[in-house]
Amino acid sequence: MADQASSSITIDASPEEVLAVIRDVEQYPTWTNGISRATIAEPGADGPAKVTFTMSQSGLSDEYTLDYTWAADGVSWTLAEPSKLQKSQKGSYALSSDGSGTKVVYLLTMDIKMPMIGLMKRKAEKIIIDTALKELKKRVESLR
DSSP states (O other), X not given: OOEEEEEXXXXXXXXXXXXXXXXXXXXXXXXXTTEEEEEEEEOOSSSOSEEEEEEEETTEEEEEEEEEEEETTEEEEEESSOOSSEEEEEEEEEEEEETTEEEEEEEEEEEEXXXXXXXXXXXXXXXXXXXXXXXXXXXXXXXX
């Protein structure tokens, strides 16, 4: 069963600057922990429509493809098909102006193939989300 996890962070940049970093998926391996490759499988009008990722973290590795839907205020994605580790994945970044910065809300729902106690799974999802937000903030603010 998949549970939704969420967290948010405020980044000292405009929503457009934040979204530009999110859209530049091929650069993820240079600043995102665990992602070793990101390949655009299908370009889109507003950003990549389909991206294949290779990840390795905490002794686990996977290759998976996400289908993206881009909007002016964020992006959402779904797992294109089950992978070695994942049954499903659905996520989004929602961006909104927050004073002189941008509030980013990250929602993630994952269903993994390996059995995991609910508490451990929720803790792992929280770590994934919090790490992703901190890395995004660091990357965006380093480009200013």
